[in-house]
Amino acid sequence: MADEEAAREQVVRAADELFYTKGVQAVGMDAVRTAAGVSLKRIYSLFSSKDELVVAVLRHRTAVWDDGIASASERATTARARLLAIFDFLDGWFREPDFRGCAFINTHGELSATSQAVADAVREQKRTFQEYVARLVAELDGPPELAPQIAILAEGAQTTAAIAGTPDAARYARDAVETLLDAKVPASV
Template identity: 50%
Template sequence: MDSAVAREQALDAAERLFYGRGVQSVGMDDVRGASGVSLKRLYQLFPAKEQLVVAYLERRDVRWRQRLAKYVEGHPDPGERLLAVFGWLERWFGEEDFRGCAWINAYGELGATSEPVVTQVRDHKRAFRDYLAGLVAAAGLDAALTGPLFLLAEGAMVTAGINGSTEPAAEAREAARVLLRAG
């Protein structure tokens, strides 16, 4: 099996397992079994589990932000794009395998012990905030709205992950609507 194929298979399995069960409860042998990649090859690709976790989060970040942007760009009005973020969150929260925010989950498990994981989590959250700042600017709104909109979205993610409900996205969207009217 070529290295690129083995890497993708390992990352696919790691994502399913880490996101579904949590990072701490999944061993490299679990990833081996779910991926079909030998343990020797898995350790050649990712010499430490921490490296596999970071690679999983990096890859998930790219896909997550692409899915969000594609959905939001489907709304031609710049003001509506901000509210569309919450519409996308609602759709995401309703997915069958939704288990909260992968980065918040990873931070909760490894934030005290893994600087590379903390860096990846912070990079993801910074990129999301920057994305919202771009939407705020494109709508011609005050940049000061970025922080509250970011906190609404993040709070919705945490609450939805805990409650297993899409309702936090709808509530956050309505709060964002009030903020945008006031701003």
């Protein structure tokens, strides 16, 4: 069982890197096999289809995203600071040399019309992030509509940074969030 889990993780990590850098549709299972060092027969015993592998990669990406957000906010002592930490996390991520935008947005653009499982996995990650932001806004006694506004700024920053090829979008979005918080959250919070 441990051997199966190790092989599964090896395939997911190899596929993640390939899908993120080249796009899901541009990567065949032979390339995944080569990168993972796992036979096609073994890969298909672990994942019944490429779609199933893509969903596993998206779940892996969700864990990486959640860990990154948690790490960025671990020193924050207030909900406001945790909200702003999201954009500090984005700024650091946008500066990584292999940054290619949001894997969820990229994958949704490639496959959502043909794979309900992929569309569902992407929507789940986005919903979970939006709920996280909503909890922080509620902690601040902010109006409920503030949460989707902040989430949209995070999503837009990811797309803008990928297309523009510059990390500046994180700082601009963070500044916009500070303006929204100043305008919409009671001063006592």
